[in-house]
Amino acid sequence: MKKLKSIWQKWSFLRKLRGIFGLIILILALGFLYFKIVPFGSITYSRIWPRGLASGKGFIYDFKPAERIDLADSSALRIVAEPVYFSLYAPRAFDKAEVTVKYQDKLGTSTPIIEIGVLRDKLTGQYELQPIQNDIIDRYRFSLPRLEDSPGRLILQTEKYYDNPVEFAKDLQAGNIKNCPGGPASCVAAYNYSLSPAFSLPDYNPISPLVITQPLRGARQFYVYFKSGVWRLAFDFVDLNFDKGQDPITVNVYAGDEIIATESLPDNNPTPDNGQSEKKNIILSGQRAAGLYRVEVKASDDIVMSKLNSSSDKISFINKIWPVQGTGNLTLFTDASYIGVVTLNPASLGELGFGGKKFNLDKTYKQFSFSAGVGVNKINLSKDDLVLENSGVFAFSAASLINPAVKKVDRYFILSDNIKYIIAAYQRPLENNGLKTAQAILDLKKAVNEKNKYTFLISIPGLDGAPGASEYLEIKEISIKLTGKTVLEKIGEIFKK
């Protein structure tokens, strides 16, 4: 210390000044490097409205599209239509994000659900969504007998069939719950809860292979039921080459969560000289026990599946279908009581039949919602190039409809006679002086991290920003706690290798 003091005293004024300034620069640079490395593996980033004196770009930024946000009031982020996207700059990769949202809910009964998600697949635009608010669950939480209300699980029953959640879980596992002769799929509704009831068609015997010649655009998933023995799926694709990017195609076949067959086709010619479309095909086959399989077609909107040849005629498209380039007068069937319809093509506007009713599509890029009765509903399309979505499945014949999933507590959910139980992994937001606080945990290990940027989405199904609508969501604060490996853990991993 004395030595340092004597050195300091020997230094000239200029040298002292430069020493101090150099030290400041070093501390600042090391400080920024510390926040870049995040050595202890955990850091929290926040965005508060109004922004105050903050001059930096921030870590939570780029809220878009602008037309879905009301920018007139800078004291809050006012979302008038959904979905709204934003980016999170993370200085390095993390494993988990705990998102806390503080908001004022000015939404109506037609928009009971708020969800937040992170981009999982850039090609298909798939997001992992977690609940922020579900008014339907919150309403039933206090009006129905609660069997369990823990942070991980909420179980409601329409009457007191069970007294013990363990007994219920055991019966659910066995697929034999009380007052539910059709099995869990017929009487349980779920929200954000993974439930895979056993599904089998013991008498199923396909008469002939199924050939779907109606072209379908973009990514999709479908259920297929194979009888025991050899199965086969042959896909014909057309790459439209409307966009200049690469359009790889991957087809995965799942038994439960396990991939049993996969095939990928890279796009070696993303920009053909004359912009012509290209034909491609994928064939998958195997030998498995009889059962239900899920097929995932991962592709961009530039890819059209022009033909599907299947050894099974039980095929149902999950949640979404986009028929294109057909001959018109297409008939589809769905097991849901509603459909969301949107078209990007002015030539596709016109009349649509759903559940015996006629509906009119009079605007492009607008999400229409049409409701019909409970059960299987018929969809008549005089023109195609329409994106049809719901929480159920779509098929080209009523006999092909198969859906092992339990009913989802979405914004159209009505507690009908056959629903006896509701299971949810959801915690209601805390409310204080009209300001609600909700939390969601998102898995970043499977999320898309593009140049240290994660893309998030805020979804409020039904919030369409229609002219004159007074519904909106006012966000006051978004705070994201990121956790991942510490520097020591990372070094340990390197040495283990």
Added chain:
Amino acid sequence: MDKKDILANKNLVIRELFYFFTVLAAVFIVLEIIWPNIILAYFNLNYLLIPWFVFGFVWLFRQPHDF
């Protein structure tokens, strides 16, 4: 310390502050080039240019000149 020394020291401090902000901006820009957003997420580098300009101009005009 007489008036002349104080004035000389003042000039020296202003010059050194200008150098300080020059080096600081350079370090921040290099860090930003290597790891984009490392600085901009926290701080708008344009604000660093204000004191840099101020000290630069003050130092420039306090130089002895013969024109």
